[in-house]
Amino acid sequence: MIYIIFRTIMSFYLGQLICSPSLMLSTSSKYALKAVLYLADQSNEDHKVMVKDLSKATQVPKAYLAKLLQALSRHNIVSSAKGPKGGYFLTPENKMLPLYSVVEIIDGVNKIEMCILGLEQCSEKKPCALHQYISPTRELFISTLKKMTIHELSLDLKKSSSFLPL
Amino acid sequence: MIYIIFRTIMSFYLGQLICSPSLMLSTSSKYALKAVLYLADQSNEDHKVMVKDLSKATQVPKAYLAKLLQALSRHNIVSSAKGPKGGYFLTPENKMLPLYSVVEIIDGVNKIEMCILGLEQCSEKKPCALHQYISPTRELFISTLKKMTIHELSLDLKKSSSFLPL
DNA sequence: GAAATAATATGATATATATCATATTTCGGA
């Protein structure tokens, strides 16, 4: 309670919210990516991971993560098995998928490709004021997400050139 | 009401929310940028624009826009005058500011520069799995926002190489 | 084939964000 009040005061002082989620991706997408990353590193057909453990490893609330994983599973981005010895895992085929697939399912294509100002009418032919300047960034972002496969990322983790999230 | 139900069903079907805000920037930043853009094109010291009119032009709810403008005004990103003949406007100095200033005030630096997975511990030295791949995009994004001045954008509008939002 | 396990499905709640409403201050003009 006191914390909330403090936060509110500080927020006003700073003219912004504290500890708000970062830009670029939605919180949901971030959570999903974290989970997929963990699965890429730790799971396979013979070693499935339960939401419970995924939740601990990624610091994402269990039930919320479960919903995200269900969506991914429904769209065959991740694999799952019910019952004892069950859990989530990634098949080699899953690992070949680009990160884009994850974001696509969670946030949706429209969200990813939408004009930066959120203008429906904005297009190459009738660009908004920011369009031409932001286009390179957007294209780089999207092509990066499309190029990077889950597998690649897990290789980095194996050779320790990157680290798993807490 | 019916609409809400329809939306919910469709959302479930698609596995995602419909018409959700785009990525990259927060809705607030988008609104603020739209307003600033309009001001850059339409206002000067002798021709101030009231929130009411800004609201109409940008399709942003009046009271919400007011709050955003107040924050910008408090931080001298935009100028304002109270009373009759008052309103918001941009001075030449205001126009020299980069778009980054707007986003900085509305979303905050932390939000802009935060790790894409939202990991506090992520850094050059201890990068998360996405860090190295996303860095170019992030840097391009930030440098673009820092380079583009409000003035530049208004020039585009004048020579009609871009269009004002509805 | 019964019991336990874990994903799936669904609904309810909390929090953050966006939106609305109203009071206060400041300024210009009659």
Place this chain on the structure above:
DNA sequence: TCCGAAATATGATATATATCATATTATTTC
């Protein structure tokens, strides 16, 4: 110098998003 216009400040409400809780279904193991 008083009235009205407009920004400012603040609080209240609604909506979207994130979080929690529970019931259902499928699968393994004994």
